[in-house]
Structure formats: C-alpha cells, structure tokens
Amino acid sequence: MPRVPSMKFKSEMLQAYFVCGTQDIGDRDLPAILNEAIAAGITAFQYRDKGESKLNDEQRYQLGVILRDICNNAQISFIVDDDVDLANKLNADGVHVGQKDERITKVVRDANPDMMIGLSCQTIEQTEIANEIDRVDYIGAGPIFSTNSKPDAVAPMGLELMEDMVNISDVPIVAIGGIDNTNLQSLKNNGAVGAAFITLVTQTDDINRSVKNVLDVFK
Ligand SMILES: Cc1ncc(COP(=O)(O)OP(=O)(O)O)c(N)n1
Ligand SMILES: Cc1ncsc1CCOP(=O)(O)O
Numbered sequence: 001m002p003r004v005p006s007m008k009f010k011s012e013m014l015q016a017y018f019v020c021g022t023q024d025i026g027d028r029d030l031p032a033i034l035n036e037a038i039a040a041g042i043t044a045f046q047y048r049d050k051g052e053s054k055l056n057d058e059q060r061y062q063l064g065v066i067l068r069d070i071c072n073n074a075q076i077s078f079i080v081d082d083d084v085d086l087a088n089k090l091n092a093d094g095v096h097v098g099q100k101d102e103r104i105t106k107v108v109r110d111a112n113p114d115m116m117i118g119l120s121c122q123t124i125e126q127t128e129i130a131n132e133i134d135r136v137d138y139i140g141a142g143p144i145f146s147t148n149s150k151p152d153a154v155a156p157m158g159l160e161l162m163e164d165m166v167n168i169s170d171v172p173i174v175a176i177g178g179i180d181n182t183n184l185q186s187l188k189n190n191g192a193v194g195a196a197f198i199t200l201v202t203q204t205d206d207i208n209r210s211v212k213n214v215l216d217v218f219k
C-alpha cells in the first residue's frame with residue numbers, strides 16, 4: 001500500500017513540539033502556559049493529560065476545547081495523546097499513541113479520516129513495523145535521555161539508536177525525553193527533525209528563551 005500522509009501533516013510542525021497536561025504544572029494554568037509557549041514559537045502542541053491528572057473525563061474534554069481553540073486560532077497543530085475518542089470529539093488535528101496504547105491498526109481505523117497519526121517507537125523492530133502502517137505520519141522516539149516527566153518510561157535509548165531508527169524510518173522522527181538546551185544540537189546532528197518536550201517549557205523561568213533555543217537548532 002502506498003503511504004497516505006494526512007493532508008494536515010508537515011514535517012516542520014515537529015520542530016518545537018510542546019507536550020503537556022495538568023499533571024505537569026501543579027496549580028498553574030495550562031491555557032496561560034500554552035499561550036506563552038505559542039508566543040515563543042512552538043510549532044505543535046500535544047494535550048497529554050494522564051497519570052497524576054486530577055481531571056475527570058468531562059473536565060478533560062472541557063479543557064481540551066479551550067486548548068484546541070487556542071491552537072486553532074494560532075494555527076498550531078493540536079494533537080491528543082493516547083485517547084482516539086477524545087481526539088475525534090475535539091476534532092483534533094492529530095492523535096499520538098505508543099506501543100502500550102490501543103493497537104495502532106485500531107487507531108488508524110478509528111481516527112477521523114484526515115487526522116495525523118504519531119506513533120512512539122523505541123526499537124528498530126518497532127520502526128520497521130511502523131513503516132508498514134501507511135497512515136503513520138511521524139515517529140516519536142524516546143526517551144532519548146533520562147526524564148522525570150514519565151514515570152513508566154523505558155530506559156533512555158540514546159542518540160545512536162535514534163540515528164539508526166532515523167536511517168530506516170519512512171517518516172520523520174521527533175526526539176523526546178530529557179531534552180534541554182545542552183543536548184538539542186546532538187539531536188539534530190543525529191537526524192531528528194525536531195524536539196518534543198515538557199520540562200523545557202514547564203520548568204523554566206523564561207519560556208521565550210527556552211523555545212527560541214529549540215527553534216535556533218531546528219528551524
Ligand atoms: C511526540 C511524542 N513522542 C512520544 C510520546 C510517548 O508516547 P507513549 O509511549 O504512548 O507514552 P505516553 O505519552 O502515553 O505516556 C509522546 N507522548 N509524544
Ligand atoms: C511523554 C514522554 N515520552 C517519552 S519521554 C516523555 C516525557 C518527556 O518529558 P520531558 O521533556 O520533561 O523529559
């Protein structure tokens with residue numbers, strides 16, 4: 001089967017990809033943080049509300065509407081993590097799933113037809129399987145470095161394995177996990193088209209500077 005990328009997908013949207021949910025920000029306001037990150041130049045946003053989130057399904061949907069509208073107004077891709085039904089209900093631009101989530105073949109079947117699909121991969125074998133699934137638009141590889149934001153993450157995979165994955169992947173790869181100003185250039189040098197991050201935005205006193213550092217490398 002020929003690859004059928006979503007009309008919405010452009011590799012550039014992966015350059016500075018902010019991922020966040022209420023579990024990442026304590027008592028702070030997610031729409032306000034998202035607005036600041038957009039003003040700084042992020043190229044996509046993933047709504048990943050899970051784990052320690054205190055929201056119920058209805059609250060998660062209501063917050064999703066607000067975040068989606070902010071992204072739509074700013075013409076930033078709005079992607080939902082894990083939950084295809086929520087992504088469909090929010091009319092999201094994309095959905096991102098991992099190896100332990102709903103099977104990718106089911107996600108492909110259930111996602112709205114024009115939705116982008118991102119898949120997490122940590123191995124060469126998973127990347128080869130992703131190559132066979134013609135609706136996968138991009139791969140999220142990670143954690144590349146050690147992360148405090150995902151308690152159930154597998155061990156960091158490092159730059160060499162990421163580069164091996166880049167070399168065999170049919171789709172662009174965005175790096176995730178433990179990304180900060182000190183390691184951005186190494187990700188680019190090893191073939192990632194962009195960086196996805198939580199801490200880089202949520203634990204900085206200068207969101208503008210932190211995002212600009214990403215764009216300086218990947219744009
Ligand atoms: C861009 C991007 N890459 C990887 C992930 C991780 O997805 P997954 O392995 O399903 O883990 P959770 O995020 O669901 O905890 C991601 N979310 N985004
Ligand atoms: C969702 C996810 N998937 C792999 S690592 C990770 C968390 C990334 O967060 P941080 O940028 O704070 O390391």
Ligand SMILES: [Mg+2]
Binds near residue numbers: 081082096097098101
């Ligand atoms: Mg997941």
